[in-house]
Amino acid sequence: MADTEDIFLRAKDRTFSGLTEDAECHWKGPFCLIQAADPQLGLMKAWREGDCSRGGDEWDEEVQLTRQAVEAVNKLTPRPRFMVLCGDLVDAMPGTPFRESQVRDLKAVLKATDPSIPLVFVSGNHDLGNTPTLSSVDQYCTAWGDDYFSFWVGGVFCLVLNSQLFYDASACPQLKEAQETWLEEQLSRATSSVGPKPKHVLVFQHIPLYLKNPDEEDDYFNLQRSVRLNLLDRFKRAGVKAVFSGHYHRNAGGFHDGLDMVVSSAIGCQLGDDTHGVRVVVVTADSIVHRYHSLEQLRTQGIDPDLRKLLQE
Numbered sequence: 001m002a003d004t005e006d007i008f009l010r011a012k013d014r015t016f017s018g019l020t021e022d023a024e025c026h027w028k029g030p031f032c033l034i035q036a037a038d039p040q041l042g043l044m045k046a047w048r049e050g051d052c053s054r055g056g057d058e059w060d061e062e063v064q065l066t067r068q069a070v071e072a073v074n075k076l077t078p079r080p081r082f083m084v085l086c087g088d089l090v091d092a093m094p095g096t097p098f099r100e101s102q103v104r105d106l107k108a109v110l111k112a113t114d115p116s117i118p119l120v121f122v123s124g125n126h127d128l129g130n131t132p133t134l135s136s137v138d139q140y141c142t143a144w145g146d147d148y149f150s151f152w153v154g155g156v157f158c159l160v161l162n163s164q165l166f167y168d169a170s171a172c173p174q175l176k177e178a179q180e181t182w183l184e185e186q187l188s189r190a191t192s193s194v195g196p197k198p199k200h201v202l203v204f205q206h207i208p209l210y211l212k213n214p215d216e217e218d219d220y221f222n223l224q225r226s227v228r229l230n231l232l233d234r235f236k237r238a239g240v241k242a243v244f245s246g247h248y249h250r251n252a253g254g255f256h257d258g259l260d261m262v263v264s265s266a267i268g269c270q271l272g273d274d275t276h277g278v279r280v281v282v283v284t285a286d287s288i289v290h291r292y293h294s295l296e297q298l299r300t301q302g303i304d305p306d307l308r309k310l311l312q313e
Contacts, residue, residue: 008107009120010147011160018118019151019158025196027155027285030311032303034073034083034117035204035290037246037276038266039066040126041102042091054090059102064110064128064270065276065295069267072298073278074114078311080155080280083117086246086264087124087163088207089144094129094136103143118311120160123147124247125204128164133171137162141278148179150186156191156283157198159183159260161194163207163245166227180256187238201240201290208263211252235259244281248272251292264292282310 010017039062046056071081088100113119121144128147129136137147147162159182162179170178190201209228210216217223223231235243250272252263265274273296280303282289291304304312 001057007111007113007115008121008143009145010118011121011149011151011171014149016118016120016149016151018149018152021152021196024152024154025198027199029154030282030284030313031081031154032076032078032280032282032307032311033153034076034080035086035244035262035281036069036083036247036267037086037206037264038088038124038268039069039085039106040088040091040266040268041066041106042098043269046091047157047271052213057098059091059098059105063105063109065267066106067112068276068295068299069278070109070112072295076302079114080117082120083113083278084120084122084160084204084244086122086204086244088126088246088266089121089124091126093126094139099275101305118150120158120204121145122160122206122246123162123164123273125164128162130164131171131215132164132175134175137172137175148182150204152198154283155196155199157201158202159186159201159205159240161205163205163223166223167207168193184234184285187234188236189305190227190240202237202288203235203240203243204244205245207247209243209261210254211248211263212254214254214256232256232259237279237285242290244279260288262290267295280304280307282307284313286312 041059041062042056044061045058046052092099127140150159165176165179210222244262248263249266251265251274252259264279277294279292
């Protein structure tokens with residue numbers, strides 16, 4: 001078992017310790033994973049007070065909600081193969097007050113995650129800054145591991161992307177270029193006749209490609225149209241089944257041309273009518289099926305019965 005600090009640094013050298021191709025490239029039957037997003041310690045108070053520019057100076061609410069999520073996930077049977085947090089781990093931007101304290105307090109809660117459930121971290125705009133820099137990306141990687149990487153689990157090939165480099169890489173164009181080169185290699189690998197053929201290909205990132213429709217207008221909460229259409233084309237050609245994201249603090253998404261764009265609401269601050277929660281994702285031989293669960297539902301009822309049936313097939 002890795003020591004407690006290592007659970008935050010398992011994404012290294014563009015792969016993930018314990019979930020490598022050699023160990024996990026073969027399909028062994030249905031499994032589930034947990035997709036969470038936006039614990040964003042500090043946002044709830046800032047949002048209530050209408051001053052999100054400096055970040056909230058209190059985050060007990062988010063700590064408690066994240067603790068509830070961890071406790072509920074720990075009790076699930078069967079065990080999720082991993083839990084991914086799709087960005088905005090904390091609210092305080094790089095180099096601002098409260099940042100270090102928020103990171104410290106979030107890690108303290110996440111350390112209680114059952115060691116058999118690896119934690120996969122995705123970088124968000126609050127983790128890197130709206131316009132990331134070499135320094136802010138380096139700070140993130142020092143705290144949470146690589147900002148983009150691939151891994152395998154149960155015969156499924158997974159890509160974790162730094163969506164902020166798609167959104168605004170003006171201060172670090174060399175990092176954008178490096179991710180683009182790497183991404184093209186990974187997508188080619190997914191369809192290569194050499195090496196294991198994945199049962200499915202999944203993508204995890206913070207900013208959604210779109211909220212409802214690929215042709216929608218550009219918005220703070222989606223990727224620019226030219227960028228999204230380029231990525232959609234590349235993902236579809238590589239056989240990507242689903243893209244999972246957060247950022248919107250509401251549930252949204254759409255299914256177009258065989259690709260599921262999944263936008264999950266937050267563990268933390270809600271900007272719409274959804275409840276604090278996480279998404280349970282069941283991977284079968286033929287499909288990716290998912291349902292958003294409130295934290296209370298997950299705690300008291302566990303996995304939705306229809307999803308549980310899929311895991312028993």
